[in-house]
Amino acid sequence: MNWLTHIIGLDNPSGYWYLFWSGLGSDITEFAVIGALLGVLRKYNCHIHGCWRIGRHPVADTTYIVCRKHHPDGAVKVSDLP
Numbered sequence: 178m179n180w181l182t183h184i185i186g187l188d189n190p191s192g193y194w195y196l197f198w199s200g201l202g203s204d205i206t207e208f209a210v211i212g213a214l215l216g217v218l219r220k221y222n223c224h225i226h227g228c229w230r231i232g233r234h235p236v237a238d239t240t241y242i243v244c245r246k247h248h249p250d251g252a253v254k255v256s257d258l259p
């Protein structure tokens with residue numbers, strides 16, 4: 178079988194792993210792009226769970242960035258924040 182694996186390239190670790198990683202790497206790149214987009218959304222959207230409005234209003238004394246609707250100075254009380 179050695180002649181066959183040699184022709185396919187299976188006895189060449191660098192070639193085999195290059196094919197493996199190049200195929201896997203392209204998938205990782207796609208996931209990375211999607212993940213980056215989600216990360217950007219998560220970073221900028223309202224901190225309230227399930228709210229996808231862009232959060233631009235930091236809540237005092239917390240790290241929360243919420244949208245205008247969820248800001249304690251707006252329509253929602255501080256006690257309603259998670």
Ligand SMILES: [Zn+2]
Pocket residue numbers: 223224225228229230243244245246247
């Ligand atoms: Zn919100």
